[in-house]
Amino acid sequence: xxxxxxxxIYQTIKDEILAGNYVHGDLLPSENEYTKRFGCTRNTxxxxxxxxxxxxxxxxxxxRGVQVIWQPQKGRNIFSLGGIESLREAADRNQxxxxxxxxxxxxxxxxxxxxxxxxxxxxxxxxxxxxxxxINGEAIILDTNYFLKSETEGLTAEIAEHSIYRYLEEVxxxxxxxxxxxxxxxxxxxxxxxxxxxxxxxxxxVITGQVFNSxxxxxxxxxxxHRPDKVCFIESAVRKTV
Numbered sequence: 001x002x003x004x005x006x007x008x009i010y011q012t013i014k015d016e017i018l019a020g021n022y023v024h025g026d027l028l029p030s031e032n033e034y035t036k037r038f039g040c041t042r043n044t045x046x047x048x049x050x051x052x053x054x055x056x057x058x059x060x061x062x063x064r065g066v067q068v069i070w071q072p073q074k075g076r077n078i079f080s081l082g083g084i085e086s087l088r089e090a091a092d093r094n095q096x097x098x099x100x101x102x103x104x105x106x107x108x109x110x111x112x113x114x115x116x117x118x119x120x121x122x123x124x125x126x127x128x129x130x131x132x133x134x135i136n137g138e139a140i141i142l143d144t145n146y147f148l149k150s151e152t153e154g155l156t157a158e159i160a161e162h163s164i165y166r167y168l169e170e171v172x173x174x175x176x177x178x179x180x181x182x183x184x185x186x187x188x189x190x191x192x193x194x195x196x197x198x199x200x201x202x203x204x205x206v207i208t209g210q211v212f213n214s215x216x217x218x219x220x221x222x223x224x225x226h227r228p229d230k231v232c233f234i235e236s237a238v239r240k241t242v
Contacts, residue, residue: 009038010048017057017070027065028058097136103195104130105157107149118146118221119210125149129160132195139197140227151219168219175214182208183233192225201227 016022029037034045049066052058057070108114110124120126126146133141145164147155152168159167168174186206188198196204204225211220 005038005040006044006047006051009034009040009045010051012038013048014052014055014057017052017068022068024068024071026068027061028068030065099134100161101132101134102129102157102160103132104128105160108146110146114146119218120146120148120221127152127155129157129164131160135230138227138230139195140230142192142195142225144223144225146221148217148219151213151217174219176211177214178212180210184208185228186225196225196227198227201229204228205231205233207233 013028022028028034028049031042031045034040035042038045049058049060053060053066057068059067059069061067106128108126108128110118110120110122110126112122114120114126115122118126125148127149129143129145129147131143131145132139133143135141147164151174152164152172154172155164155167165176169176184206185203188196188202188204192198192204198204205228207222207224207226209220209222209224210218211222212218
């Protein structure tokens with residue numbers, strides 16, 4: 001499914017910030033300049049800038065414009081809690097090399113215990129995918145995913161080694177819209193020690209989430225286990241006045 005105009009503009013401006021074209025403290029070009037550059041309306045520009053503001057890249061300054069507030073975090077990979085992106089997209093954004101190894105790829109039937117854990121209905125056919133992620137040569141992320149089979153037909157282990165989201169969006173035409181996430185710190189377990197380069201760490205940062213598409217269907221339950229020294233999660237928050 002082709003991306004909308006504002007999403008394309010959002011990605012272009014985001015890439016320019018990440019590339020260092022605009023650094024912390026810089027003001028972006030005006031809305032008028034952007035409308036001329038992209039050949040679109042002000043509302044389209046505002047939607048793109050609002051997405052970047054929500055992700056913590058920008059801060060609107062009344063009477064001055066829009067200021068860049070994002071700063072790179074050296075030595076850590078940056079993930080946004082407010083946005084939805086694949087690890088492949090995050091690796092490209094962080095300008096790091098990534099290699100994925102599929103450890104397990106199998107079909108499962110959701111039982112009561114799994115239903116309680118994931119939120120899928122009992123009896124649903126699920127695809128279980130477990131992947132080890134190497135960033136710059138180190139195995140630092142262990143991803144466990146359950147996908148609703150009826151929404152992800154055609155998914156294979158080979159696709160899982162590259163980008164599942166790219167397959168779902170570009171091949172199946174899925175519109176991925178919403179994720180509910182929980183962040184915890186958890187003690188490392190046997191599988192973590194088996195697959196990850198934990199070094200001296202005996203705990204991980206664990207991101208658990210349910211992901212929904214535009215039809216309101218929860219098609220994915222995911223648990224991503226990160227070595228803590230290599231990751232930074234960001235979120236933009238606005239204080240509400242009483």
